Amino acid sequence: MRDDTLDPAIAAARTYKGEADYGAHLTHDNFRDLIDARNGGALFCAHYSGARKIRDWSFAAFSNAARSLAHRLSDEFNVQPGDRVMVALGNRDAAIIAYAALWGMGATAVLINPAELGDFGAFVSETSGARGVILAPNQSEHAPDGLFTLELDGKELVDTAAPDWPHAAPARETPAVLIYTSGTTGRCKGVVLDQGNLLINAEATRRLHQLEPGAAHMCVLPMFHVNAMDFSFVTSLYAECKLVLNRSFYPSAFWDIARAENAEIVSMAPAAIRRLTEDKREIGKDAVPDSLRYVTSASAPLSRELLKVFMDRFGVPIHQAYGLSETVNFSLAIPGDIPDAAYRAALLDAERPSAGQAVFGNEIMVTDDAGAPLPEGEIGEVRIRGWNVMRGYDRAPEANADAFADGWFRTGDRGYWRDLEGRRFYFLAGRLKEIVKRHGQTISLLDIDEALGREGWRDVVAVGFPNTHAEEEIGLFVLGEESEAARQSLTTALENALPSKRRPSVIVFGDAIPQTSTGKIQRRALIPKFEAYAESRLS
Secondary structure, three states, X not given: OOOOOOOHHHHHHOOEOOEOOOHHHOOXXXXXXXXXXXXXXXXXXXXXXXXXXXXXXXXXXXXXXXXXXXXXXXXXXXXXXXXXXXXXXXXXXXXXXXXXXXXXXXXXXXXXXXXXXXXXXXXXXXXXXXXXXXXXXXXXXXXXXXXXXXXXXXXXXXXXXXXXXXOOOOOOOOEEEEEEOOOOOOOOOEEEEEHHHHHHHHHHHHHHXXXXXXXXXXXXXXXXXXXXXXXXXXXXXHHOOEEEEEOOOOHHHHHHXXXXXXXXEEEEOHHHHHHHHOOOOOOOHHHOOOOOOEEEEOOOOOOHHHHHHHHHHHOOOEEEEEXXXXXXXXXXXXXXXXXXXXXXXXXXXXXXXXXXXXXXXXXXXXXXXXXXXXOXXXXXXXXXXXXXXXXXXXXXXXXXXXXXXXXXXXXXXXEEEEEEOOEEEEEEEEEHHHEEEEOOEEEEHHHHHHHHHHOOOOXXXXXXXXXXXXXXXXXXXXXXXXXXXXXXHHHHHHHHHOOHHHOOOEEEEEOOOOEOOOOOEOHHHHHHHHHHHOOOOOO
């Protein structure tokens, strides 16, 4: 059933193979029905802080706590269907109960990093129209002004229960999540996802990984982003799996927890994967539980070098995936049943590891600037159409007009496709805004990063910045202390890795590379480092 409340351009991009209605593919039509159906005694969530297990939640205890909290929100704070409430609980078990409570009563969870409750929290509060904020104990002083505050800990929710819900049941089209983009490519925008978006993506993820009830999924990524929220939490609830929820990534206990909980899949990002490979302890394949099928990697590009180092040390394959907040997590992913020959062709032998194949409910197209599809191997913009596409940017008609065109959502990412072993795999080549035109020549910043990575330089970031003489110039930001030896070594690496016309023109050293909480590099934040060269003739 097509949603007539949406702009036609957005509605057209929320179809799959010409169909707008996906209800027949769902086990439950809304979150209230799903939560109420999870009423058994099987283990749903094992919650850890560091190496210590805090508590377990059965499905029944979880659903009871969600209903009880919904009544509390309604009775004490008059939260109504359609209201927006900020949730700043990080990876506490109370966070997923708060999400469930809000969704079950038809309210919207506004996701935010607890560490960003200051100026950014005030921005989110003002632009979203949130009525309140749910946060951890002793954190109310950080809440934006004008909101009700509820300090919440999972311990106080244990053994709470309610037989029913306040208010009428939500619909599939009811907004469930408002999440703000990271701002890596411009001013951050609020992404509105409805209950159906989350549920159909969970169904797609269940199929992708062949998830069976009781399978253990381990989460170390932040629950205030769509990856952990939908892949780890919602999909585990939907597929009746066990969620191993870590309050943070704790490398020294990682393998112990994975073994103790018989983890089958662990959701990670390249930054966390790299930390495991850099563990100084003498651990390797013996530390890996027999239950572990593979690790998934998303949120930032996975290099072929890191993939091989991880597999050589631990013997565990990495399945890369790709998605956006605007498309609820994964639109592309390496499938769980990929044959060995296809895995090798798409990840180990390719110029860069593939982001995978289109997942169920998604259509992918690579286009030229005019929107025409491109043939195999040609780089263009990745566009997505599917049931998981957002309802739009919140209160941002101009942004929506830019993002939706010809029945597709424009991702702003560059990519290409190849047919390998009888399957179509997609590869990402950076953001459109990660392209620099220097003296009219188009140069990819991501290609520079990857070329230096192959030379052993990991902590470097190519940056485009305005320049009077070249229109745009390329600088290289290097993490570490400047020295003549380091500069000479890097210059040699650049000469080995890149033709002269594609090399950075200036090198700057510094003590921090700005990243989002999921490890995505924020190139724009580094542009001021090169302001001194705006008038210089460099190339």
